[in-house]
Amino acid sequence: MDQEEKLNWDKLLKHIEGNYENDQDAEELNEEELELLLLAEETNMRLKEENPEHKFPVAAGWDELQARYKEKEQLKVVKLNRSKLYRTMAIAAILALVLAPAWWLFLKQNDAVKSSSKGSDEIHLTLANGETVELEASQANVLKSEGATLNGSTLIYQKETSLPKEEGAELQMNVLEVPNGKYTKLELSDGTLVWVNSGSKLSYPTVFSAAKREVMLEGEAYFDVSHNAARPFVVHLKSLNVKVLGTAFSISTFGNVIHTALERGKVSLETGNQSIYLLPGELGKYNKQEKQLSKTESDLRAYTAWKDSDIYFDNSTLEEIASRLQREYNLAFSFENDALKNLHFTIDMPKTQDVSKILNNIKFSSNQVNFMVDGNKVQVKQR
Structure with a gap:
């Protein structure tokens, strides 16, 4: 069934305008029409609440929507009498919902609230020398100086060819900061993969030391750690350390409880004089206020779905x-x-x-x- 068969525009407008109340023969709306009716009612309520200068620009908006609709050949072009403002707004509201993203462009052109996905709110990388750059292809030469390349949205560090000989050598640290509304992935020098979620910060060396691999996390990340029994991998949190050899797990430090969800391998959670081990399928919890460690079996997808x-x-x-x-x-x-x-x-x-x-x-x-x-x-x- 095509879109025209699913949606009866005249019937929809009849319901929107309230003409169905005294019509005993009025057809019931199907699922698709009911969904659009609810959205259109919300739309018209918002239009009435807005300052008149910010209302849906019917003439320009309808011309644009009509043109887009014609290009997609979804419906025949309907010629409207623009003097019937309410009817036109109702149709435009429904079509705008179908033809997003044109909707936001015409609903409120002068919206003062800017999305964080624009401007300076991008993923930032602070280099070992203290310089901060946006994580984008134009910074290829700068990233190369850190031994890294950007493959799409994945930051990849040059693989270790041998372990550092000097145990006390100073590590070159990078700091990856992901703002709200963003998400990224990186591959560390030992082959460990890390997905870093919105509102999070990860600090790590461009090359790990010979004895152990250590990173620091604030926020939420998923780790798929490259196995190396001789070099434990440790994730330092503000009040907890997560130690692994080779495993896959998610950590979230948001809220009053730190959650560690283990999908594969084995990890230990350590804080003060407390420590527990997690096995696959278990969820580790650290209550920041009570300063208590615990674990339970859980539906881990609730903690890892964001990675996928x-x-x-x-x-x-x-x-x-x-x-x-x-x-x-x-x-x-x-x-x-x-x-x-x-x-x-x-x-x-x-x-x-x-x-x-x-x-x-x-x-x-x-x-x-x-x-x-x-x-x-x-x-x-x-x-």
């Missing part, structure tokens, strides 16, 4: 979901009331560039919550 560009929550609170989306999409969430924070949702979907798809997934799975998006601000409201 998936969004996964299993019966998580909306507050927990918002906290992750806030980092990974550089958003600022606010809740109309605290009760909304405690709503529980399960989500399993590929990560997309458009966070509205995730928010709509949550919205349509419940009749309790709605989202109002303004730039990078998201207001969570009672529905």
Whole structure:
């Protein structure tokens, strides 16, 4: 069934304009039409709340949307009477939702809130000499001086050909900082792979010492450590050390609890006079306030899905979901009331560039919550 068969535009507009209430023969909306109706109602509510100067520019917006729609040959071009402003806005609102990303361009051209994916909020690398550069292809010569190359979005360090002979030699440290809304991967000189998530910082030497391999993490990262029994790999956190030989695990230091999720191998968690070992499938926890170590079996995908560009929550609170989306999409969430924070949702979907798809997934799975998006601000409201 093609898009034209799935969506009956006249029927949709009838529901939007409220003309179906006294029509006993009015057709019910199918799933696709109902979804667009809900989105269009939210759209029109936002349009009414906006300053008139910032409302949807119907004439220019419709011309652009109509042109794009014609190019995609999804529907026949509909000639509109622009004097019927409300009807035109309703159609434009529906089509804008179908034809994203034109939507944001015309909804609010003068939006003062700028996305962090633009400007100076890029991934930065601080070199051994203290110089800081953006992680991009134009810095190839600078990266080469550190023994590194950039392959797509992956930073790769030159492989060790032999161990350093001088144990006391000063290490050349690099610091990788990933802002909210970003994500990257690197390959260290020993072959260890590291995925570094949004809002995180990783410090590491360009070449490890002969005795051990040490890095420092703030935030969240996934490690696939190259096995070397003679040189333990240690991840230093502010209040905890994670020691491994060769294994795959994820660490998150966000919040009051440090989580270490072990997928393969064996690791030890050490702090003060406490230490525990983790086996595959186990989740290590360190409570920063109580200063206590513990472990449990857990669904590790909740802690590792981000590495595979998936969004996964299993019966998580909306507050927990918002906290992750806030980092990974550089958003600022606010809740109309605290009760909304405690709503529980399960989500399993590929990560997309458009966070509205995730928010709509949550919205349509419940009749309790709605989202109002303004730039990078998201207001969570009672529905």
